[in-house]
Amino acid sequence: MGKVLIIGAGGVGNVVVRKCAQNPETFTEICLASRTREKCDRIAAELDRPIDTAQVDADRKEEVVELIRSFGPDLVINVALPYQDLAIMDACLEAQVDYLDTASYEPPDEPSFTYDWQWPYDGHYKKAGIMALLGSGFDPGVTNVFCAYAQKHYFDEIHYVDILDANAGDHGYPFATNFNPEINIREISAKGRYWENGQWVETEPLELKETYDFPEIGPKDIYLLYHEEMESLVHHLKGLKRIRFWMTFSEKYLTHLNVLRNIGMTSIEPVEYEGKKIVPLQFLKAILPDPGTLGPRTKGKTNIGCVIEGIKDGQRKKIHIYNVCDHQECYREVKSQAVSYTTGVPAMIGAMLMLEGIWKQPGVFNMEQLDPDPFMERLNQHGLPWKVRELPVE
Numbered sequence: 288m289g290k291v292l293i294i295g296a297g298g299v300g301n302v303v304v305r306k307c308a309q310n311p312e313t314f315t316e317i318c319l320a321s322r323t324r325e326k327c328d329r330i331a332a333e334l335d336r337p338i339d340t341a342q343v344d345a346d347r348k349e350e351v352v353e354l355i356r357s358f359g360p361d362l363v364i365n366v367a368l369p370y371q372d373l374a375i376m377d378a379c380l381e382a383q384v385d386y387l388d389t390a391s392y393e394p395p396d397e398p399s400f401t402y403d404w405q406w407p408y409d410g411h412y413k414k415a416g417i418m419a420l421l422g423s424g425f426d427p428g429v430t431n432v433f434c435a436y437a438q439k440h441y442f443d444e445i446h447y448v449d450i451l452d453a454n455a456g457d458h459g460y461p462f463a464t465n466f467n468p469e470i471n472i473r474e475i476s477a478k479g480r481y482w483e484n485g486q487w488v489e490t491e492p493l494e495l496k497e498t499y500d501f502p503e504i505g506p507k508d509i510y511l512l513y514h515e516e517m518e519s520l521v522h523h524l525k526g527l528k529r530i531r532f533w534m535t536f537s538e539k540y541l542t543h544l545n546v547l548r549n550i551g552m553t554s555i556e557p558v559e560y561e562g563k564k565i566v567p568l569q570f571l572k573a574i575l576p577d578p579g580t581l582g583p584r585t586k587g588k589t590n591i592g593c594v595i596e597g598i599k600d601g602q603r604k605k606i607h608i609y610n611v612c613d614h615q616e617c618y619r620e621v622k623s624q625a626v627s628y629t630t631g632v633p634a635m636i637g638a639m640l641m642l643e644g645i646w647k648q649p650g651v652f653n654m655e656q657l658d659p660d661p662f663m664e665r666l667n668q669h670g671l672p673w674k675v676r677e678l679p680v681e
């Protein structure tokens with residue numbers, strides 16, 4: 288059905304390319320490109336079908352344009368880092384190819400967590416007749432689709448959304464992050480924020496804590512964070528009164544993080560060391576375990592979903608839509624733990640729906656703006672089955 292260029296051969300890129308390769312009727316030709324070509328070649332050597340690989344510095348638009356022109360994809364899947372989003376979007380615009388990513392753009396020197404940089408491309412993409420699908424991972428991504436599905440099938444009005452991201456996996460290290468440590472630590476060290484009655488309310492980092500009893504995982508401490516899917520959902524859910532995002536962290540993880548933060552190791556301000564400028568957080572990334580190596584060691588499950596409350600036919604109603612994913616099952620299938628798996632599978636499904644023309648339309652879109660049904664159906668088919676449970680309304 289189409290040719291796809293995947294940029295980024297890290298934890299998520301590894302899953303995306305393996306899942307695309309499993310579906311040759313949709314992804315007829317694949318090219319995996321990244322800053323380090325050997326990583327692409329290593330993954331390619333393990334696949335059952337041949338794919339192209341390439342070296343590209345995706346910070347440089349011209350290099351991406353050149354690669355697009357030589358390979359001729361119908362779609363570019365960006366699973367490099369959020370810093371590359373704009374250069375790749377610009378390249379897609381210039382070469383007139385569709386674009387998909389899993390995380391909103393971030394300037395390297397200022398964590399901003401906003402779509403303000405990418406939404407303005409809408410007019411340009413519409414004019415060029417091409418599509419950009421933003422945030423097609425799990426959260427953002429599947430969580431947005433869960434909300435759209437609830438809106439379509441369960442509610443007349445959605446009032447409250449709590450997005451709950453639980454990882455009960457254990458990798459056996461005292462401290463490691465499950466995906467890119469720089470992105471992960473930046474997210475957690477930032478102030479929390481949620482949206483209530485039309486306004487954003489700010490909290491100190493990890494200030495709000497609750498306990499939630501997750502199906503198949505049990506009770507876990509959850510902490511309120513800001514997360515980018517809320518920014519688009521507040522625009523697209525009718526009648527919304529409050530939306531919050533919560534993530535689980537263990538005591539042990541937070542103790543390590545507090546120490547690292549207190550001694551300045553999570554800072555993104557460069558420091559001078561023996562005549563060289565280094566960014567402490569980037570140095571920390573270099574000494575922490577590579578998230579790509581956690582797969583074989585990680586045991587346990589993730590549970591990510593949305594608790595949604597609102598009105599249906601005049602009655603109050605509350606549901607929990609969620610997916611449970613087992614780290615070891617993911618590793619057996621694609622040599623990756625569940626955090627990369629739960630991001631890579633939705634990226635492949637978003638790409639599939641675009642290439643097959645089911646979600647294809649010109650402009651820049653967040654996931655909840657498109658029909659959730661075909662996406663939900665494919666989650667069940669491609670390794671991320673979901674459940675809905677009704678909850679009592681307090």
Ligand code: NDP
Pocket residue numbers: 294295296297298299300320321322323326343344345346366367368369371389390422423424425426427428466467470578579626627629630
């Ligand atoms: P990794 O750090 O494991 O991989 C990133 C990859 O991008 C590496 O292969 C890296 O190359 C490559 N890369 C970095 N800079 C460039 C560049 N300038 N040009 C070309 N390639 C580059 O990250 P993950 O795989 O964990 O994450 C990938 C993306 O997925 C991130 O944007 C992350 O924020 C997002 N994500 C989204 C989630 C969601 O649910 N929506 C959840 C988890 C992640 P090299 O190996 O040479 O450094």
